[in-house]
Amino acid sequence: MQNIAQILAFGVVDAAVLAVAAVAFTLQFGVTNYFNFGYGEWLTLGAFVAFGFNNAVLHLNVWLAMLAAGLVTALFSVTLNRALFAPFVARRPDTMYILIMTFGVGFLMNELIQAIWGTDYRQLAYGGDDLHPIGPLQFSTNQLAFLGVSLACMAGTQLILSHTRLGRSMRAVSDNRTLAVICGIKPDRVADATWLMTGFMAGVAGVILAMQIHSFSTDIGDDYVYLIFPAVIIGGIGRAYGALIGALIIGLATAIGVLVIPASVSPLLVFAALVVIIITRPQGLLGGATGRGIMRQAEAA
Numbered sequence: 418m419q420n421i422a423q424i425l426a427f428g429v430v431d432a433a434v435l436a437v438a439a440v441a442f443t444l445q446f447g448v449t450n451y452f453n454f455g456y457g458e459w460l461t462l463g464a465f466v467a468f469g470f471n472n473a474v475l476h477l478n479v480w481l482a483m484l485a486a487g488l489v490t491a492l493f494s495v496t497l498n499r500a501l502f503a504p505f506v507a508r509r510p511d512t513m514y515i516l517i518m519t520f521g522v523g524f525l526m527n528e529l530i531q532a533i534w535g536t537d538y539r540q541l542a543y544g545g546d547d548l549h550p551i552g553p554l555q556f557s558t559n560q561l562a563f564l565g566v567s568l569a570c571m572a573g574t575q576l577i578l579s580h581t582r583l584g585r586s587m588r589a590v591s592d593n594r595t596l597a598v599i600c601g602i603k604p605d606r607v608a609d610a611t612w613l614m615t616g617f618m619a620g621v622a623g624v625i626l627a628m629q630i631h632s633f634s635t636d637i638g639d640d641y642v643y644l645i646f647p648a649v650i651i652g653g654i655g656r657a658y659g660a661l662i663g664a665l666i667i668g669l670a671t672a673i674g675v676l677v678i679p680a681s682v683s684p685l686l687v688f689a690a691l692v693v694i695i696i697t698r699p700q701g702l703l704g705g706a707t708g709r710g711i712m713r714q715a716e717a718a
Contacts, residue, residue: 428671436665449506452519457640459494459623462490463619463623467624490616494612549561648664651667
C-alpha cells in the first residue's frame with residue numbers, strides 16, 4: 418500500500434507540471450481561438466534557453482535560469498503573435514489555415530533551435546536531490562520545488578483571471594469580441610497579455626520537464642504534446658479549470674498504469690481515457706468552448 422501511495426504522490430507531482438503547460442495552451446485558445454499545433458516547441462525553447470543561461474552563458478542557478486527562460490519565451494511568444502499570427506489570422510481566419518500555420522511555425526522553431534543548439538542531448542546543472550519524508554511518503558527536493566512552482570503558476574493564473582481588470586478583459590474578449598470592443602476593450606492588448614502569460618508558463622513548464630527527464634534534446638516538446646492535448650480535450654477545450662482537471666486525470670492514470678502494465682505502454686491509458694471522454698462527453702468534462710473559448714468558470718470563482 419505504501420508503494421501505491423508513493424506512486425500516486427508522484428502522479429500528482431507530474432500532473433501539477435502538466436497542468437502548467439495545459440492551462441497555458443487552453444488560455445491561448447480561449448482568448449485568441451488559435452489551436453496552436455506547434456505548442457510543443459514553446460516548451461522546447463524554454464528548456465534550451467534555460468540551458469543557455471545555466472550552462473553556456475551566465476552559469477546561472479537553475480531556478481534563475483528557469484525564470485529567465487520563462488521571460489524570454491514570453492517575449493518571443495508575444496512578438497511572434499504580433500509579427501505573424503495576428504496578421505495571418507486577420508487575412509485567413511479559417512480554422513484549417515490556422516492549424517497549418519501553427520504547425521509550420523512549430524516546425525520552423527524546431528529547426529531554429531537545432532541550428533542554435535544542435536541535436537545533441539543536453540543536461541541542466543543543479544544541486545543534489547535529497548529525500549524528504551512527508552508522512553508515509555518521500556519526495557525529493559526537486560519534486561517539492563516542481564510542485565511549488567506549478568502551484569504558484571496556477572494560483573497566479575487564478576488571481577489574474579478572477580480578480581484583475583486584465584482577467585475581466587480576457588473573459589470579455591473570449592465571450593464576445595465585438596461587444597468587448599464596443600465596451601472599450603482593446604483585443605490586441607488583451608492578446609498580447611495572453612501570449613505573454615502563456616509563453617512564460619510554457620517556458621517554465623519546458624524547464625521543469627527538462628529537469629524531470631534529466632537529459633533532453635530538441636524533441637522534448639513534441640514528445641510531451643501527446644499528454645498536453647489530451648489533458649486539454651478531456652477537460653474541455655478553452656476551459657482553464659478543465660485543463661487542470663484533465664492534467665490531474667492523466668498524471669494519475671499514467672502513474673497507476675505502471676502498476677498493471679509496462680511503463681513503456683502506460684501512455685496507452687491516456688488515449689484510452691481520451692477515447693472514453695470523446696465517446697461519452699465530446700465537449701469535455703467541463704464543456705468545451707465553441708467559437709471563441711469561454712472561461713466563465715473563472716468569473717464564477
